[in-house]
Amino acid sequence: MQAYKRFILLWFLFLLTICLYFFQLTGKSKKFKSKESKNNGPKKLPSFIDDWEQINEIGRPPTPKSYDLRLHNSLYVSYKKTNKNCRMETCFDASRCDKNFHVFVYPLSELDSNGLMTSSRSILYQKMLDIILESRYYTDDYTKACVFVVAIDTLDRDPLSPDYIRNIPVKMQRLKHWNGGRNHIIFNLYSGSWPDYYEDDLGFYTGDAILAKASMSVTNMRPGFDISFPLFHKKHPERGGESGFVRSNTFPITKKYKLAFKGKRYVLGIGSETRNSIFHLHNGKDTIIVTTCKHGKNWKDAQDERCIVDNSLYEKYDYSELLKNSTFCLVPRGRRLGSYRFLEALQAGCIPVLLSNNWALPFNEVIDWNKAVIWADERLLFQVPEIINSVSETKLFALRQQTQILWEQYFNTIEKIVFVTFEIIKERLPMLQSRNGIIWNTSPGALVSQHSFTGNLHFNLPFNYHLLGKKPGTNFTAVIFSQQSTFHTLLNRLVRNLSASKYLSQIVVNSCVESGGKSGYQTIAGTQILISSGNGCRRFESLPFIKTEAVLSLDDDVVLSTDEIDFAFNVWQSFPERIVGFPARSHYWDSNKDSWLYSSKWTNDYSIVLTGAAFYHQYYNTLYTTWLSPLLIKTVEQSHNCEDILMNCLVSHVTRHPPIKVSQRKHYKEQGINGMPKSPWNDPDHFMQRQTCLNTFVALFGYMPLLQSSVRLDPILFKDPVSNFRKKYKQIELISN
Numbered sequence: 001m002q003a004y005k006r007f008i009l010l011w012f013l014f015l016l017t018i019c020l021y022f023f024q025l026t027g028k029s030k031k032f033k034s035k036e037s038k039n040n041g042p043k044k045l046p047s048f049i050d051d052w053e054q055i056n057e058i059g060r061p062p063t064p065k066s067y068d069l070r071l072h073n074s075l076y077v078s079y080k081k082t083n084k085n086c087r088m089e090t091c092f093d094a095s096r097c098d099k100n101f102h103v104f105v106y107p108l109s110e111l112d113s114n115g116l117m118t119s120s121r122s123i124l125y126q127k128m129l130d131i132i133l134e135s136r137y138y139t140d141d142y143t144k145a146c147v148f149v150v151a152i153d154t155l156d157r158d159p160l161s162p163d164y165i166r167n168i169p170v171k172m173q174r175l176k177h178w179n180g181g182r183n184h185i186i187f188n189l190y191s192g193s194w195p196d197y198y199e200d201d202l203g204f205y206t207g208d209a210i211l212a213k214a215s216m217s218v219t220n221m222r223p224g225f226d227i228s229f230p231l232f233h234k235k236h237p238e239r240g241g242e243s244g245f246v247r248s249n250t251f252p253i254t255k256k257y258k259l260a261f262k263g264k265r266y267v268l269g270i271g272s273e274t275r276n277s278i279f280h281l282h283n284g285k286d287t288i289i290v291t292t293c294k295h296g297k298n299w300k301d302a303q304d305e306r307c308i309v310d311n312s313l314y315e316k317y318d319y320s321e322l323l324k325n326s327t328f329c330l331v332p333r334g335r336r337l338g339s340y341r342f343l344e345a346l347q348a349g350c351i352p353v354l355l356s357n358n359w360a361l362p363f364n365e366v367i368d369w370n371k372a373v374i375w376a377d378e379r380l381l382f383q384v385p386e387i388i389n390s391v392s393e394t395k396l397f398a399l400r401q402q403t404q405i406l407w408e409q410y411f412n413t414i415e416k417i418v419f420v421t422f423e424i425i426k427e428r429l430p431m432l433q434s435r436n437g438i439i440w441n442t443s444p445g446a447l448v449s450q451h452s453f454t455g456n457l458h459f460n461l462p463f464n465y466h467l468l469g470k471k472p473g474t475n476f477t478a479v480i481f482s483q484q485s486t487f488h489t490l491l492n493r494l495v496r497n498l499s500a501s502k503y504l505s506q507i508v509v510n511s512c513v514e515s516g517g518k519s520g521y522q523t524i525a526g527t528q529i530l531i532s533s534g535n536g537c538r539r540f541e542s543l544p545f546i547k548t549e550a551v552l553s554l555d556d557d558v559v560l561s562t563d564e565i566d567f568a569f570n571v572w573q574s575f576p577e578r579i580v581g582f583p584a585r586s587h588y589w590d591s592n593k594d595s596w597l598y599s600s601k602w603t604n605d606y607s608i609v610l611t612g613a614a615f616y617h618q619y620y621n622t623l624y625t626t627w628l629s630p631l632l633i634k635t636v637e638q639s640h641n642c643e644d645i646l647m648n649c650l651v652s653h654v655t656r657h658p659p660i661k662v663s664q665r666k667h668y669k670e671q672g673i674n675g676m677p678k679s680p681w682n683d684p685d686h687f688m689q690r691q692t693c694l695n696t697f698v699a700l701f702g703y704m705p706l707l708q709s710s711v712r713l714d715p716i717l718f719k720d721p722v723s724n725f726r727k728k729y730k731q732i733e734l735i736s737n
């Protein structure tokens, strides 16, 4: 009897299970069908909208493009995408880069067989090419090139996008120096297409070319070969660039919101799982996670039951307010691994919390992202609150600071992004010693810390002393810039005052006289000085015989006492990254003239210290001659003027600090001495020219690099009513003006 009952019960359970199973199966297939029908109907096609990421969110492309897509999809399976085995040793010819790192760009307007222009480019890619063409890296001689950049726009390889360039395989074949892609860089922001967004599908065989590509995964990158590239907006500035938001917004350390996200939610398809689940974290108090299904005109077709609620909540929060008032920002993956949210959060100093497994963060080869972001796991969403709660305030502060450093050094302009890509490749070359990771991950960063092909620099960089625990050099080289053919008495007196300084290492006269000027040693006023002539009258030449870190740049008619020189040098030792000197000038914005004006009036502030009498680090000679854009140098050479303004722009641009004025001296040149030519400083044309230069520099830098200061440094007992014997720099008191 018992056994019979048990038997019946088992049968019953068995039948129930089968019923449930079938019920589920039919339910599923119904759901599946309904999805299908939504995607297929030609009437439900979405229209294109402006934002890249939003394109082809739901549904199929409009008819004209569908042919391409089908072609593309059928090709997908059959062709090879890259040479998977590439490493620098095997696929890159480093011998092309023995002496220099030059980049060749293919001619921008190649004609096809019918004589028609073939290359159309997106604005963004055109900007990138322009930047390269105007940079120090560029060469128009392919035999000298280390790296080749194609003029064919490969940024957007989504066949559904308006910027998609067709027939790339054919175009690549036609490139004269392609050579299987060897030593080429292919830039890419978007690859693959709806619905799969295959990461490595650029629609053509890239072969041995290095991919500088956004949204790569660590597993797909060819190690030490491909470069993970940041995803940035079309509107990203070429030069200049915005600074981070934190400057004025550091405190309180913990903001109003702990964690925030505002963005799109994909109802279907790849990447939707992550974005569909993050709403669980929203609590309306310290965690604000709002999403919208509204993207693409036909979003309603694919909406799910939460869309209405989500969309209304979404409208309640302002994105930029969330960015500024939140400690952490969630950065979930989009369709592809990377998203715009990443750089936006970085700029805002809102510490990115990444939900994008395996994503290779931008430039991860050189940037230590653990110092600026928090990783979470897409599959373990509910750990996010715990992870961010466990971050101490000290760590928070450090992370936030690092977001700003990285944003400003490497990401705020397209120029920086492109240059970092080149620097990474450069750094891999066997003949160059790679830069210390510290240099990459601290301010002012690796872009301004050049390493040379002619061996290591024999001095420290001006901004790294504190990092390396070192002190600036204890002596200086005086470089007197002379435009006269004979050495007059004033120069003699200057040499005498210089040689009385206990910090002087050597005096060099950089002579502008072309004919009859001989290089070599000469004795003036009992001091051996080195005459260097025939370098084309360039003031900031990196002369090989400057052995000291500090350079005192002087005009030959300058008047300075030994005390002033010594005091200024002491100040320079405390601020080796700045220009420290005597005569100062300023700039201001004239809204009537709509331009920048240059001023030599004595005012309460200054932004330029004239290099007719100033200390600076000799590394700036190197930067000036080998790093600045050739267009800037051209401006100086054409005007025979303004080099000192450019040097001030350079140093302020690199350090983001103003120069320093020492001592109260206003006139630093002897006025009206017999035999002296009339000073060009009183010439109004000369002055106007400087104004023009200033505005040209601003245009080329992309912003006004000069920074204002109202600080003047004097010795401590300066003009104090104590006995003169107790003062260290007695002569400074005696200067009359």
Ligand SMILES: *[C@@H]1O[C@H](CO)[C@@H](O)[C@H](O)[C@H]1NC(C)=O
Binding pocket: 256, 321, 324, 325
């Ligand atoms: C949010 O940020 C904005 C802009 O920085 C600021 O004006 C506002 O006061 C902030 N709100 C809160 C509640 O902190």
Ligand SMILES: *[C@@H]1O[C@H](CO)[C@@H](O)[C@H](O)[C@H]1NC(C)=O
Binding pocket: 473, 474, 475, 504, 505, 506
């Ligand atoms: C300059 O200072 C360094 C040490 O800082 C010293 O080795 C060198 O001899 C000095 N040179 C001169 C010419 O004084």
Ligand SMILES: *[C@@H]1O[C@H](CO)[C@@H](O)[C@H](O)[C@H]1NC(C)=O
Binding pocket: 490, 491, 493, 494, 497, 558, 559, 560, 561, 562, 731
């Ligand atoms: C040299 O120094 C003295 C003060 O010690 C000063 O009066 C003189 O003008 C200086 N000469 C030059 C040419 O700098």
